[in-house]
Amino acid sequence: MEFKVNSKELEKLLSKIIPAVPTRTPMPILENFLFEIKDGSLTVHATDLEISLKASLNIVAEENLKILLPAKLLYDVVRSLKETTIVFEILPNGKVNLTTDHGKYNLSYLDHEEFPEIPNFPDDSTDKEDLNELNMNGTDLRFAFEKTSFAMSKEEMRPAMMGTLFEFTEEGLRFVATDGHRLSNLLNKKINLGIEAQYVLPERAVTVLLKILDEKDVKVYLSKTHMSFKLNEFELISRLIKQKYPDYKSVIPLENEFTLKIETKELHDVIKRMMLFSTTNTRRVKFSISENNLEISAEDLDLGASGKENVNCEYSGDPIEIGFNSAYVNDVLSHLSSEKEIIFKLHSPTKAVVVLPTEENENYELMMLLMPVRLNN
Amino acid sequence: MEFKVNSKELEKLLSKIIPAVPTRTPMPILENFLFEIKDGSLTVHATDLEISLKASLNIVAEENLKILLPAKLLYDVVRSLKETTIVFEILPNGKVNLTTDHGKYNLSYLDHEEFPEIPNFPDDSTDKEDLNELNMNGTDLRFAFEKTSFAMSKEEMRPAMMGTLFEFTEEGLRFVATDGHRLSNLLNKKINLGIEAQYVLPERAVTVLLKILDEKDVKVYLSKTHMSFKLNEFELISRLIKQKYPDYKSVIPLENEFTLKIETKELHDVIKRMMLFSTTNTRRVKFSISENNLEISAEDLDLGASGKENVNCEYSGDPIEIGFNSAYVNDVLSHLSSEKEIIFKLHSPTKAVVVLPTEENENYELMMLLMPVRLNN
Numbered sequence: 001m002e003f004k005v006n007s008k009e010l011e012k013l014l015s016k017i018i019p020a021v022p023t024r025t026p027m028p029i030l031e032n033f034l035f036e037i038k039d040g041s042l043t044v045h046a047t048d049l050e051i052s053l054k055a056s057l058n059i060v061a062e063e064n065l066k067i068l069l070p071a072k073l074l075y076d077v078v079r080s081l082k083e084t085t086i087v088f089e090i091l092p093n094g095k096v097n098l099t100t101d102h103g104k105y106n107l108s109y110l111d112h113e114e115f116p117e118i119p120n121f122p123d124d125s126t127d128k129e130d131l132n133e134l135n136m137n138g139t140d141l142r143f144a145f146e147k148t149s150f151a152m153s154k155e156e157m158r159p160a161m162m163g164t165l166f167e168f169t170e171e172g173l174r175f176v177a178t179d180g181h182r183l184s185n186l187l188n189k190k191i192n193l194g195i196e197a198q199y200v201l202p203e204r205a206v207t208v209l210l211k212i213l214d215e216k217d218v219k220v221y222l223s224k225t226h227m228s229f230k231l232n233e234f235e236l237i238s239r240l241i242k243q244k245y246p247d248y249k250s251v252i253p254l255e256n257e258f259t260l261k262i263e264t265k266e267l268h269d270v271i272k273r274m275m276l277f278s279t280t281n282t283r284r285v286k287f288s289i290s291e292n293n294l295e296i297s298a299e300d301l302d303l304g305a306s307g308k309e310n311v312n313c314e315y316s317g318d319p320i321e322i323g324f325n326s327a328y329v330n331d332v333l334s335h336l337s338s339e340k341e342i343i344f345k346l347h348s349p350t351k352a353v354v355v356l357p358t359e360e361n362e363n364y365e366l367m368m369l370l371m372p373v374r375l376n377n
Numbered sequence: 378m379e380f381k382v383n384s385k386e387l388e389k390l391l392s393k394i395i396p397a398v399p400t401r402t403p404m405p406i407l408e409n410f411l412f413e414i415k416d417g418s419l420t421v422h423a424t425d426l427e428i429s430l431k432a433s434l435n436i437v438a439e440e441n442l443k444i445l446l447p448a449k450l451l452y453d454v455v456r457s458l459k460e461t462t463i464v465f466e467i468l469p470n471g472k473v474n475l476t477t478d479h480g481k482y483n484l485s486y487l488d489h490e491e492f493p494e495i496p497n498f499p500d501d502s503t504d505k506e507d508l509n510e511l512n513m514n515g516t517d518l519r520f521a522f523e524k525t526s527f528a529m530s531k532e533e534m535r536p537a538m539m540g541t542l543f544e545f546t547e548e549g550l551r552f553v554a555t556d557g558h559r560l561s562n563l564l565n566k567k568i569n570l571g572i573e574a575q576y577v578l579p580e581r582a583v584t585v586l587l588k589i590l591d592e593k594d595v596k597v598y599l600s601k602t603h604m605s606f607k608l609n610e611f612e613l614i615s616r617l618i619k620q621k622y623p624d625y626k627s628v629i630p631l632e633n634e635f636t637l638k639i640e641t642k643e644l645h646d647v648i649k650r651m652m653l654f655s656t657t658n659t660r661r662v663k664f665s666i667s668e669n670n671l672e673i674s675a676e677d678l679d680l681g682a683s684g685k686e687n688v689n690c691e692y693s694g695d696p697i698e699i700g701f702n703s704a705y706v707n708d709v710l711s712h713l714s715s716e717k718e719i720i721f722k723l724h725s726p727t728k729a730v731v732v733l734p735t736e737e738n739e740n741y742e743l744m745m746l747l748m749p750v751r752l753n754n
Binding site: 070073076080082094095102103105106108269270272273276304305306307308309310 | 681684
């Protein structure tokens with residue numbers, strides 16, 4: 001059989017699906033696209049068993065079809081073409097001919113039965129009691145991921161922390177990510193489903209969504225086991241992380257009474273310089289805070305080098321010396337760079353520090369947490 | 378003692394010297410800058426024993442000085458600073474204090490005696506009989522390196538081919554690079570010293586010069602052992618490769634009578650697509666040439682995939698089938714991309730192919746060579 005498709009339309013479609021194709025996998029079958037033609041519509045699927053992506057396109061085809069095509073090779077060929085019509089001719093010998101204005105290409109295809117089953121979510125088997133849905137602006141969702149996902153853990157010891165928490169509360173929808181050293185927490189105050197529930201979306205789904213989300217609305221479905229994101233022409237389904245998210249609220253100090261107000265960019269520039277002097281191992285940087293003065297210092301014993309700078313600030317509280325991992329301070333400041341001024345709320349050299357923007361926003365609340373490191377002097 | 382320097386001026390100076398600092402070296406002493414202050418002038422040196430760079434700057438200093446400072450750390454600190462005055466204070470305990478508007482940094486320095494001797498070339502010990510010099514426009518020198526240096530060999534078995542040949546002839550100054558699979562040859566017709574001589578400049582000198590050359594004139598000194606390049610504020614001295622350059626002329630076919638004229642960009646686009654189908658091992662692509670038609674094909678047996686395209690061309694000669702390594706064809710075409718049309722001159726499937734621009738240029742001649750690969754069908 002044959003079908004025809006415009007090369008640029010197919011390129012656009014495949015570019016949205018290829019992020020789900022794993023690059024190194026013990027299951028080579030996952031390195032294929034599933035092409036499904038049904039009633040003149042081509043749907044392309046890909047999955048790494050954790051997430052799956054699909055998107056559709058109307059095409060010229062007389063028959064229905066389901067085959068597996070090598071994802072990377074096909075995508076590379078299609079995007080190397082100028083705008084042209086590609087005629088796909090499926091031969092019975094396991095080969096596909098692609099004919100274009102440029103030339104002829106010949107690929108091998110595989111039987112679709114070899115591909116793992118692609119979940120359909122929600123579908124008839126989904127427990128309606130367990131199903132929630134919401135509409136969310138794509139820009140808002142992207143913003144939430146951008147502000148929080150950097151803090152997700154990479155350590156497989158605690159699987160729940162390798163994802164981003166979606167927490168529905170009375171105040172709104174809260175996004176939380178933490179690796180135990182720093183935490184980022186964004187509350188979207190516009191979304192209220194009237195439920196209290198937690199869902200943990202794995203890192204890979206977040207990463208792929210960050211490549212795909214635009215300003216268009218997204219429809220999100222949630223159950224105990226799956227989450228799906230439907231954009232216009234496009235759908236991502238992800239398994240959820242089963243493990244319960246740690247009780248992050250217990251580490252957020254409520255009564256950190258010392259406040260340090262400081263310009264974000266100025267502090268960030270100092271931290272970037274101090275990173276040059278913080279030993280690779282502990283990466284420690286020391287904040288010595290007294291009335292309206294913050295001294296930041298670091299020392300690299302291996303290199304026999306050290307640095308010390310003073311930064312203007314507004315401080316109310318007892319003089320305090322506290323250490324941080326400079327890479328984590330840098331991460332937090334990078335993700336607060338849109339805020340002109342921020343506040344550090346502190347209590348003691350061993351208690352978590354809260355970092356907040358000084359300006360309130362009617363749509364969201366952003367709060368980050370930094371765990372101090374021990375100063376052994 | 379103390380000296381003062383503007384941070385942005387020092388950053389600019391160090392940025393030109395740091396390319397000579399080796400990143401991985403069995404001699405950690407080479408990871409330092411040699412700072413030499415003499416009569417109010419700061420000269421910074423670096424070397425990897427093959428090449429050395431130096432540049433100078435007038436500064437405020439009362440005494441003379443020679444110390445070694447950690448290159449990467451110092452450069453990173455200096456470029457992280459806004460424009461400010463840096464006061465260097467050299468302490469007797471092996472430490473240097475850097476004081477700026479921002480803060481204070483403390484580095485370790487080493488005794489300059491530990492640094493290898495930096496060659497001075499030409500100097501009084503240079504044999505004047507053996508010394509040649511020329512002035513060359515920086516853009517012309519850059520152009521020559523850009524068109525040829527990609528073809529230098531990376532194989533240590535034949536050291537001479539790991540450099541770029543400077544060959545002074547009656548026709549001009551010829552630049553040649555080859556790895557035995559492809560060759561690039563640029564003749565600069567404007568330069569004629571009236572000598573016949575060959576010098577082989579090592580890859581690292583070429584790479585560093587490509588980072589530094591601009592439109593300003595360069596003064597070049599040449600001897601049997603060294604070459605130096607003096608730009609305004611800056612000097613590079615390189616050892617030369619001692620081994621004799623191979624007799625590249627013997628492989629340039631003089632009577633390839635079949636000519637194929639073709640649009641560079643169109644051919645390049647086809648080759649890029651065919652690279653997707655040329656097996657990683659031999660990377661072979663086949664040119665099947667007949668009257669005014671070039672068919673290009675490739676096959677990847679591992680993937681069970683193949684591609685075939687036809688390209689318009691003007692061909693005069695017998696029909697011929699010839700194979701190339703697609704990566705080398707791609708390299709050659711990338712470095713001819715400024716030429717609208719090119720000519721392939723061929724003779725047989727086993728003889729080297731000459732590739733030329735169709736348009737002549739009054740200032741230079743460019744010629745590339747591609748060795749064919751065997752077609753075993």
